[in-house]
Amino acid sequence: MTMELSFFKLVIWLCSTCLLATGLPTTDNDNTLSKRVILPEFTTCPHGFVRFADSCYKAAHDLANWPDAMVYCRAYASHLAYVETIDEQNFLTAHLRNITASITDPEKYFWIGGTDAVSEGEWIWSTVYRPITYTNWNPGEPNDNDSHSSKHQDCMGMYAATGKWDDGWCETLHNFICEMELTDSEIVG
Ligand SMILES: [Ca+2]
């Protein structure tokens, strides 16, 4: 039941964030256009986040499944991290090594924002539906391992020890990394 609920929440999340990402207006029951969601803008990293380039990152020590981790990041005006360059990867790898002593997940594994839940084998950065170009998969991954209750592996995680990526079972509990992009004014300034 828990896994079914988690999958349901994942689908709901992907559907809702698709609308937000595309900027499409939504329609109320009375057919009037509702106001678009205005996300808060940050010019400096909030408490608990560390900065690299034009983003802030929070390595959360809570244990959550992938959909719940997405919701958690959303509550902090962020999203599960999109790792789009080798420089960004190197920063996160070094950061996770720095905080090794405080990692609560026995597997030392952090959810990040990639998923192939929508179309098997087609990995995207969730919420923005951006195709993944730079990759840092662990050797042999993604393997879509279905040995666990016949569930496939559709959610992306990162090993803290190496920074390498794996596709994991979305419903399992791990730590996770949230990312927040700073506003343009701060980046230019
Ligand atoms: Ca998969």
Ligand SMILES: [Ca+2]
């Ligand atoms: Ca895997």
